[in-house]
Amino acid sequence: MMALARALAFRLLVAVLLVYLLFPFYYAVLTSMKGGSAIFSVDYWPRQIDFSNYARIFSEQPFALNILNSVLVAFAVVALSLLLGLTAAFSLGRIRFRGRSALLFAVLAVSMFPQVAVLSGMFELVRAFGLFNSLLSLVFSYMIFTLPFTIWVLTSFMRELPREIEEAAIMDGAGPWTLIVRIFLPLLWPAMVTTGLLAFIVAWNEFLFALTFILSNEQRTVPVAIALITGGSEFELPWGGIMAASVTVTLPLIALVLVFQRRLVAGLTAGAVKG
Amino acid sequence: MAAAAHDSLTRARVRTAWLFLAPMLFVLAIVALWPLARTLLLSLTDASLGAAGTARFVGFENYLVKDDGAWYGLLADPLWWLALRNTLTFAFVSVAAEVVLGTLIALILNARFRFRGLMRAAVLVPWAIPTVVSAKMWAWMLHDQFGIVNDLLLRLGLIGAPLAWLADADLALWSVIAVDVWKTTPFVALLVLAALQMLPEDCYEAARVDGIHPAKVFFFVTLPLIRPALIVAVIFRFLDAMRVFDLVYVMTGNADATLTLSVHARQMLVDFQDAGSGSAASVLLFVVIALLSVLCLLAMRGEVLGRRQ
Numbered sequence: 126m127m128a129l130a131r132a133l134a135f136r137l138l139v140a141v142l143l144v145y146l147l148f149p150f151y152y153a154v155l156t157s158m159k160g161g162s163a164i165f166s167v168d169y170w171p172r173q174i175d176f177s178n179y180a181r182i183f184s185e186q187p188f189a190l191n192i193l194n195s196v197l198v199a200f201a202v203v204a205l206s207l208l209l210g211l212t213a214a215f216s217l218g219r220i221r222f223r224g225r226s227a228l229l230f231a232v233l234a235v236s237m238f239p240q241v242a243v244l245s246g247m248f249e250l251v252r253a254f255g256l257f258n259s260l261l262s263l264v265f266s267y268m269i270f271t272l273p274f275t276i277w278v279l280t281s282f283m284r285e286l287p288r289e290i291e292e293a294a295i296m297d298g299a300g301p302w303t304l305i306v307r308i309f310l311p312l313l314w315p316a317m318v319t320t321g322l323l324a325f326i327v328a329w330n331e332f333l334f335a336l337t338f339i340l341s342n343e344q345r346t347v348p349v350a351i352a353l354i355t356g357g358s359e360f361e362l363p364w365g366g367i368m369a370a371s372v373t374v375t376l377p378l379i380a381l382v383l384v385f386q387r388r389l390v391a392g393l394t395a396g397a398v399k400g
Numbered sequence: 401m402a403a404a405a406h407d408s409l410t411r412a413r414v415r416t417a418w419l420f421l422a423p424m425l426f427v428l429a430i431v432a433l434w435p436l437a438r439t440l441l442l443s444l445t446d447a448s449l450g451a452a453g454t455a456r457f458v459g460f461e462n463y464l465v466k467d468d469g470a471w472y473g474l475l476a477d478p479l480w481w482l483a484l485r486n487t488l489t490f491a492f493v494s495v496a497a498e499v500v501l502g503t504l505i506a507l508i509l510n511a512r513f514r515f516r517g518l519m520r521a522a523v524l525v526p527w528a529i530p531t532v533v534s535a536k537m538w539a540w541m542l543h544d545q546f547g548i549v550n551d552l553l554l555r556l557g558l559i560g561a562p563l564a565w566l567a568d569a570d571l572a573l574w575s576v577i578a579v580d581v582w583k584t585t586p587f588v589a590l591l592v593l594a595a596l597q598m599l600p601e602d603c604y605e606a607a608r609v610d611g612i613h614p615a616k617v618f619f620f621v622t623l624p625l626i627r628p629a630l631i632v633a634v635i636f637r638f639l640d641a642m643r644v645f646d647l648v649y650v651m652t653g654n655a656d657a658t659l660t661l662s663v664h665a666r667q668m669l670v671d672f673q674d675a676g677s678g679s680a681a682s683v684l685l686f687v688v689i690a691l692l693s694v695l696c697l698l699a700m701r702g703e704v705l706g707r708r709q
Contacts, residue, residue: 139508139519146522149582150529152548153537167551213424216417228421235432237693239643241662242686245442245669245679246435248449269431272424301416330530332646333662337670348532352650364540371533382528383521390524393587394594 150375157368164362178369182354187343188370191350194260195329195374198346201264202271202328203321209268210275210320211313215305217276218283219291229280236273240333243269251338262338263346267331271324278392282316283309319392322385329378347374436686443679450673462680474680482656483664484688486573490648490660491641494580499634501581502588503626507618509589510596527586535650538579542566569657576651576658580644588633595629596622631703635696642689661685 155168160175182188217225247266256262286309294308310317332348339345345353351374354367382389443462447455459465464473474480509520526534541548542565550562565575599622607617645662652658654667665685669678 135508135511135513139513139515142505142508143515143519143522145582146526146586149534149537149541150525152541153533156540165546167546167548169548209424209427212420216420220413220417222414222417232428234693235428237639237689238432238436239662239682239685239689241643241645241665241669242439242682243432243435244439244666244682245449245675246438247431248669249438249442250430250435266431268427272428272431276424301420305420326528330532332532332650333666337666348530348646351536352532362546364543364546367536368540371536375529375533378530379525379528382524386521386524390590390594394591 150379153368153375154372156364157372159365164365178365179373182366182370182373186350186354186366188350188373190343191345191347192374194344195347198260198263198267199325199328202267203324205264206268206271206275206324207317207321209272210279211305211310211317213276214279214283215301215309218280229277232273232276235269238269240269244333244337247334248337257338258340258344260339260344260346263328263331263335266334266338267328270327270331275320275324278320279313279316282313286312315388316392318385319388322381322389323392326378326382329374439679439682439686442675443677443683445676447675447679448673449669449675449678455676458676462677463684474677474684479656479659480664480681480684483659483661486658487642487644487660487662489573490577490580490644491638494577494584494641495634495637497577497581498585498588498637499630501585502633503592503630505585505589506592506596507622509593523586523589525586526583527590529583531583531646532650534579534583535647538575538582539566539651542575566652569655572652572655572657576648579651580641580647583647584637588637591629591633591636592626595626599625628703631700635700639689639693639696642692643685661688 155171156164157178158171158174158176159168160173160177163173163175216222217229251257251262251266254262254265256265290312291304291308294304299307330348331346332352335346335349336352339349342350347370351367351370354370355363442455444457444459445455446458446461460473462473464471464475466472505523509516509523529537542550544550544562544564544567547562547565549565550559553559554562563571565571603621604617607621643662644660645666648658648660648663649666654663654671661681662685665678665681667678668674668681672678
């Protein structure tokens, strides 16, 4: 009897938590499919399936362009931070030299910087390079978030590889670049996938720099575009369109996260648990 | 002879190390050190964001200055202190709630039951949703007129009239905290779960054989064992919560009730185009976080030393 009650309570707790975790997104999907005046009534179940909100964000706004911008920025950020991270991780993980741990610590310290602390200096720099209102300003400034954790995760993976694998290659006269590309890259690709995904998500979601360095609607990335969606008039509620845009950019992300969940969780917890 | 060859080989390796570090160091210097130094410098001037090149050095006037017997500058501005209080409240309350709820979810995920796979996937959903999107989603759910939260609470008879969750100065900060808890608890849960999965089976076996109450097992066995992971999670989250921007800015804009240090600094810098005071506000946030980081490091070192003894 006790055991039954306890099992029931556990099930109930799980059910409540599932609703808590999933309901907001479900409700966003539901709202995004409401047309016309249906938005003014609160519904718990879908009553109509109307894709006019989705059609509207693509016809009345440059939302397709915003998505393209986000994709371009995110891919460039991933490629650049993996390249820089891999070469740095090779030095930090495989070669002993003085100042190595101080350097790792400095890199960690950068990840603790409040974003706003570099905002005015970065703004000056972006303007000096003539990158204001250009996507390149974002690719460049996002390095401050993605480089530190890329370097940390790749270095810790690099360290765990046995010494012998590179010694043989060095005996054969392989240079450091050959070592990285031929020996380490094939072994490190799981770590590269994890850090690449995390960098992609960071770049895809970033808001403050994108809000500050980009001026025109056509150059904006997705988060800023969503934050700035307004209704056609003062009396029109923009929530249908906002939710349609939100669902559009979030569904691929959720799919990506669920497909790669094991790798992502390993990457997220790797640094913290060992540290 | 052999030693000399070895020596030159080592030197060559070290040279390679720096060569391969150079691109990363160069980029980090440009995107982190240089802007930080410039922000520091700008905070000592009366620069304006619009008109570059006309800045004048003003010393610490942006921070604190006495003029005609009255104090001016950020540190004399009640708004800055309000922002500090809001930020600290936000950080303390949200991290405390996230750790409690995150540990609960981690314990559930660590148990064996039929829907574990579903639960594990569901936990990742709030984490995967972009912050701006979750801010908008919740702002709509908390809408004073057409929001589902008011509707639900009214139906259940918990409130008599709709509440203005985001406009009411007494409620706004708590609403934002609640959304942050929803969004970030999964991260804490995953960290705690990783720690739980590394615990040895045998002490639980022994506890079960002895018939010890599960709550007792949790507080006297599990909790001390996952303590290091919890501390790491708390420090990570706390330092992160101290710089909160997106969530607050998207949900309540620059409203006083939820004004945090980051939002305040950006407002001065971009909206008021006041690069001098805005940079000073940024520097103060940097100093607050640096101080807290040092405190956290000291606490962590004490923890490690304490465990060794």
